[in-house]
Amino acid sequence: MYKTMTPGPTNVRENVRMARSLETTNPDIDPAFYEFYKETCELLARLLHTKNNAYILGGEGILGLETACASLTEPRDRVLILDNGVFGRGFADFVTMYGGETVSFVSDYHRPISVSELEDFLKKDSDFKYATVVHCDTPSGVLNPINEICNLLASYGILTVVDSVAGMFGEYVNIDESKIDILCGGSQKALSAPPGLTMLWVSDRAMEMIENRKTPIASFYANILNFKDYYKKQEFPYTMPISDIYGLRAAAENVAADKNILERHARIAAATRKALTAGGLSFFLEDGFANTVTAVSVPEGLTDRQILDTMKNRYHVMITGSFDTMAGKVLRIGHMGENANEADLCITLRAMTQALKDLGFPVACSMDEAFQKALAEDENR
Incomplete structure (x- = not known):
C-alpha cells in the first residue's frame, strides 16, 4: 500500500x-x-x-x-x-x-x-x-x-x-x-x-x-x-x-x-517549501506558490522517473511528475485537503530525502526534520 x-x-x-x-x-x-x-x-x-x-x-x-x-x-x-x-x-x-x-x-x-x-x-x-x-x-x-x-x-x-x-x-x-x-x-x-x-x-x-x-x-x-x-x-x-x-x-x-482549513494549508505549504529549499532543491516557479501543490525542479543529473520510482518502490510514497512543457522537469507534491497534515508530509519528505541520497544527490539535510523545524518556528512566531 x-x-x-x-x-x-x-x-x-x-x-x-x-x-x-x-x-x-x-x-x-x-x-x-x-x-x-x-x-x-x-x-x-x-x-x-x-x-x-x-x-x-x-x-x-x-x-x-x-x-x-x-x-x-x-x-x-x-x-x-x-x-x-x-x-x-x-x-x-x-x-x-x-x-x-x-x-x-x-x-x-x-x-x-x-x-x-x-x-x-x-x-x-x-x-x-x-x-x-x-x-x-x-x-x-x-x-x-x-x-x-x-x-x-x-x-x-x-x-x-x-x-x-x-x-x-x-x-x-x-x-x-x-x-x-x-x-x-x-x-x-x-x-x-x-x-x-x-x-x-x-x-x-x-x-x-x-x-x-x-x-x-x-x-x-x-x-x-x-x-x-x-x-x-x-x-x-x-x-x-x-x-x-x-x-x-x-x-x-x-x-x-474545519475552521482553520485555509491556515492549515498555508502553514503546511510554507513549511514544505522551506524544507525543500533547506535540502538544496529549487522550484519551477519564481513567485505565486499555491498552498495546495508544490512543483520542485528535478536536480541536474537525475531524471524524474528515477526519483519517482525510488520513492514508490523503496519507500512506498507516491508523488508525481508533470506533463506538457514541464514533462521531466519537475516533481509535484500534493499537500491539499486530507493530505495537508504534518505526519504525511514528514513521511513524504523523509522518503524524498532518502531516495535522493540513494541516487547520489547530496541532500543538504533531512528534509522531514527541516519541515518540522519550520512548523515549530511558525508556531512560536
Whole structure:
C-alpha cells in the first residue's frame, strides 16, 4: 500500500468512505434525494461565499470546464484565454470545439498573471463575451489572483469562467466578492472526496446569457441548462451518482467544520517549501506558490522517473511528475485537503530525502526534520 501524496486524488476520510456505502434510493424519483441534493448544493454555495446557485454534475472535474464553455460559447464568439499554465492554455480547446474564436493573453509560466499587464491588454482589446482563468494551474502549482483578475474583467463587462479545481478549499475563494460568473471545481482535490464529480457555481448573469443564446447548446451532457430547474421539475437530466454525492456531502461537512482549513494549508505549504529549499532543491516557479501543490525542479543529473520510482518502490510514497512543457522537469507534491497534515508530509519528505541520497544527490539535510523545524518556528512566531 502506497502513501499517496499527489496533487489529487487525495486521501479520503473514513466518514466519507462510510457515506458512500450507505443504502441508496432511486435518485430519479425519490423527493428526499432532491432535497438532499439541493441542501448539498446550498452548503457548497455557503462555503464559497455566494448567493449563486451551485450544481453537482456526474463526471470528473474536467466536465465542469467543458460544460462552462459549451453552455456559454456560440459560433464566432470571441473568448479571452488567460494562459500562464498548461490548464490555462487548455481552455482554448473547449472554446474552439464549440465554435468560439480564442484570443490568448499569454504570460510567464513561472509566475502569476500580472493584473496591471492584463489591464494594459484590455485597454486595447476588451471585446470578449467571456474570459477563462485558472486559479491554481496544477502542473506548475502557480496561483493566480482571481479576485483582482475577475473584478477587472467584470469592469469591462466580460463574464468569467474560473477553474479552481486545485485551488478551492485550500485557498480562499469568495465568488461574490470576486464577481466570478462560473466557478468550476472537482471532488478529488482539497475537498477530499473520491474522483468522479464536478461542481459548478453559476451567476444569474451567466445563466441569463446562456438562456438567451441564439443557437442551441451543442451538447446534452455538458449543458448547464439541463440542471437549472431540476428542483422545480423534480427531474435530473440523467441518473445522479447517488453514492458519490453522499460522499461529497460528508466531505463538504468536514470542510465546514474545519475552521482553520485555509491556515492549515498555508502553514503546511510554507513549511514544505522551506524544507525543500533547506535540502538544496529549487522550484519551477519564481513567485505565486499555491498552498495546495508544490512543483520542485528535478536536480541536474537525475531524471524524474528515477526519483519517482525510488520513492514508490523503496519507500512506498507516491508523488508525481508533470506533463506538457514541464514533462521531466519537475516533481509535484500534493499537500491539499486530507493530505495537508504534518505526519504525511514528514513521511513524504523523509522518503524524498532518502531516495535522493540513494541516487547520489547530496541532500543538504533531512528534509522531514527541516519541515518540522519550520512548523515549530511558525508556531512560536
